[in-house]
Amino acid sequence: MTLDISSVLQGGYNHPLSRQWQSRRGLDKSMFMYPIFITDDPTARVEIPSLPGQCRWGVDRLEGFIGPLSRKGLRSVILFGVPLKCEKDARGTPADDPQGPVILAIKKLRALFPALFVATDVCLCEYTSHGHCGILHQDGTIDAAPSAERIAEVALAYAQAGAHCVAPSDMMDGRVRAIKRKLVESGLGNKCLLMSYSAKFASGLYGPFRYTHTHILSLSLSRTYACVLLRRLSLLSSSHFRDAAGSAPSFGDRKCYQLPPGAKGLARRAIQRDVTEGADIIMVKPSLPYLDILADAARLAPDYPLAAYQVSGEYAMVVAGARAGVYDLRVMAFETTESIVRAGATLILSYFTPQFLDWLEA
Numbered sequence: 001m002t003l004d005i006s007s008v009l010q011g012g013y014n015h016p017l018s019r020q021w022q023s024r025r026g027l028d029k030s031m032f033m034y035p036i037f038i039t040d041d042p043t044a045r046v047e048i049p050s051l052p053g054q055c056r057w058g059v060d061r062l063e064g065f066i067g068p069l070s071r072k073g074l075r076s077v078i079l080f081g082v083p084l085k086c087e088k089d090a091r092g093t094p095a096d097d098p099q100g101p102v103i104l105a106i107k108k109l110r111a112l113f114p115a116l117f118v119a120t121d122v123c124l125c126e127y128t129s130h131g132h133c134g135i136l137h138q139d140g141t142i143d144a145a146p147s148a149e150r151i152a153e154v155a156l157a158y159a160q161a162g163a164h165c166v167a168p169s170d171m172m173d174g175r176v177r178a179i180k181r182k183l184v185e186s187g188l189g190n191k192c193l194l195m196s197y198s199a200k201f202a203s204g205l206y207g208p209f210r211y212t213h214t215h216i217l218s219l220s221l222s223r224t225y226a227c228v229l230l231r232r233l234s235l236l237s238s239s240h241f242r243d244a245a246g247s248a249p250s251f252g253d254r255k256c257y258q259l260p261p262g263a264k265g266l267a268r269r270a271i272q273r274d275v276t277e278g279a280d281i282i283m284v285k286p287s288l289p290y291l292d293i294l295a296d297a298a299r300l301a302p303d304y305p306l307a308a309y310q311v312s313g314e315y316a317m318v319v320a321g322a323r324a325g326v327y328d329l330r331v332m333a334f335e336t337t338e339s340i341v342r343a344g345a346t347l348i349l350s351y352f353t354p355q356f357l358d359w360l361e362a
């Protein structure tokens, strides 16, 4: 029996919030999905200097952190694992460790906040020894089929732990179909939403995010590949040094899977591909430099909710400009967000979410 994943629609509107995302409307609280960083020290609350106002949180802190936001109208979060103590390997084994921070956080948030929509970023880079988002051939290039399969396995583990939504951010070929298939086969096809980072560009704007994964400035990360040390010698500019202990690859870059900034055609093809592979929500990332892609996505996939990720570097830019006295923070947070909605987004992944809960208070 072949599995017809294109017949499965219910996963996309199983939740009251995902039903709201089906229609286009003006800015409101339910459009915001808040990205939060969960680390493996249960009591941690560590500020992230490059992302002012954002912290890495331990699971024991989630009640105190999310409780007040939930009372202000927070509807959804997306979880990013920041493992700092685990043993990383070539296949990203800790990604679906039942005792890992993401799975524990899913369970905790579901139990504490029944009305909160819990999405999880799905990627291997935080958990692989080489820091790439997939599984590699001996020569260091991406091995597509096992990468998609492994990512699907991790997504399934998050869905089984109770995630309402799994969101693959790796940009591996075939992973949307692999994930959807696994969800359907496991009886979760009509329960768990698949939000695909469909058009994710190889952007300089992920800098602060990679820094969120930085524990100590250390050069002792991965020694799996012979070329690493050699390459590292040429990568010791301050910015690469900073990335070195985070989720940044220990050699090479992500340009073989994330899209080149000028590649409108590839972005359009990736969006259409993910639609046919069974995505329930299409995402464009970053947001502001790619509003044309967002508008294209709205035309290419008019029948789908459309997400935009205003990424760490965009947030940092808005905050930095405000701190430098260039403009008012609130004015620019609204202006950038409104432009994203105008371009066609029905939901926004935003580090400004807590502020908007205050600002949108009627």
Ligand SMILES: NCc1[nH]cc(CCC(=O)O)c1CC(=O)O
Binding pocket: 121, 123, 125, 133, 169, 170, 205, 206, 207, 208, 209, 210, 247, 254, 310, 311, 312, 313
């Ligand atoms: N797959 C990892 C991942 N998932 C989300 C982001 C960026 C999020 C942000 O910058 O806010 C990244 C960084 C990257 O691809 O290098």
Ligand SMILES: [Zn+2]
Binding pocket: 123, 124, 125, 126, 132, 133, 169, 170
């Ligand atoms: Zn990744």
Ligand SMILES: [Zn+2]
Binding pocket: 141, 142, 252, 253, 254, 255, 256, 257
């Ligand atoms: Zn590569």
